[in-house]
Amino acid sequence: MFHVFCVATILFLIVTTGVSAVPPNPWPEVHFHREIEFSVEDTTGAYVNNQGGQTYKNVFYNFPALQLKVSNNPVINVGAEDGQMTTFTSYWLNTTLYMYTEFLSPALQNLSTCTPLEMGFGMMVPDWMIRGATTLNYTIWGTRQSWPMDSNYYPLNLNRKDGAGFGYFEYYSDNRTGNPFRMDAPAGGQGVVVNEYASPIPFTTEPFPNGTFLPPCAVHEKPNRRERP
Numbered sequence: 001m002f003h004v005f006c007v008a009t010i011l012f013l014i015v016t017t018g019v020s021a022v023p024p025n026p027w028p029e030v031h032f033h034r035e036i037e038f039s040v041e042d043t044t045g046a047y048v049n050n051q052g053g054q055t056y057k058n059v060f061y062n063f064p065a066l067q068l069k070v071s072n073n074p075v076i077n078v079g080a081e082d083g084q085m086t087t088f089t090s091y092w093l094n095t096t097l098y099m100y101t102e103f104l105s106p107a108l109q110n111l112s113t114c115t116p117l118e119m120g121f122g123m124m125v126p127d128w129m130i131r132g133a134t135t136l137n138y139t140i141w142g143t144r145q146s147w148p149m150d151s152n153y154y155p156l157n158l159n160r161k162d163g164a165g166f167g168y169f170e171y172y173s174d175n176r177t178g179n180p181f182r183m184d185a186p187a188g189g190q191g192v193v194v195n196e197y198a199s200p201i202p203f204t205t206e207p208f209p210n211g212t213f214l215p216p217c218a219v220h221e222k223p224n225r226r227e228r229p
Contacts, residue, residue: 021139021157021175026127029063031205034198036146039191054146057195060212061123067213068092068123091215092123098215114217129171129183133159139175142182146196156181167192174200 027033035057060069071089085105091098100114125131141153154174161169167186174181180197187193 021155022178023135024130024157024159024171024173024180025178026130027061027063027180028203028205029061029126031061031203032208033059033061033202033204035059035195036198037193037195038146039187039193040145056198060208062208062213063123063126065213066092066094066122069213091213092119093213093215095119095122098217100216102216112216114215116215116217129161129169129180130159133161133169133171135159140172142172144182144196145194146198154181177201179203 037055037057056073058069058071060067060071062068069089069091072087085103087102087104089100089102091100095118097117097119098114099117100112102112103109136158140156140158142156143153144150155176156172157175159171159173161171163169163186168184169186170184172181172183173179177200179200180202182197183195185193185195
């Protein structure tokens with residue numbers, strides 16, 4: 001028995017008969033991977049990313065040392081009159097999050113900002129996307145929606161976590177390998193933020209270059225305290 005339906009622009013074919021599947025793998029404790037992020041609208045399937053496209057995210061993950069760096073490709077700063085390009089990079093080191101926005105034009109370098117924020121807790125654990133999640137007991141055949149798109153269908157597992165009243169986090173993995181495929185996250189209202197993994201074999205475990213986790217903020221600066229509700 002099967003059903004066909006669309007969710008957030010991804011076409012799914014759900015096979016409800018029992019199929020042997022490889023469970024999702026946790027992330028390697030030290031690795032690099034790339035994600036492609038875009039936003040979609042649940043009801044219309046229209047892209048609603050305010051940059052009009054996709055963001056490529058490079059993720060450097062070192063869990064034993066509590067180091068996480070996520071850098072985005074350059075995007076148009078729509079608030080600037082001349083459309084200057086900026087990049088955004090976050091560094092999560094122990095319990096402090098550093099947020100760095102850099103203007104790429106030499107004339108605007110002085111507008112670049114680096115803000116430290118004391119979070120009071122560390123980065124996500126390697127199995128953060130499946131810990132406490134509900135595994136749906138069927139196989140989903142899904143397509144990639146990031147550019148460049150392809151017409152292949154991939155057999156996927158689906159793990160769903162409650163988003164604390166804001167919808168669900170839905171994590172898809174390839175049920176032949178256990179490798180990650182895609183994460184859908186609630187964005188408020190009807191919107192969904194999608195992160196697709198850029199490769200069927202997403203993780204690279206070579207040593208990181210020197211300085212990978214060195215934020216541009218002065219390390220002696222006292223970080224801002226995060227106010228808890």
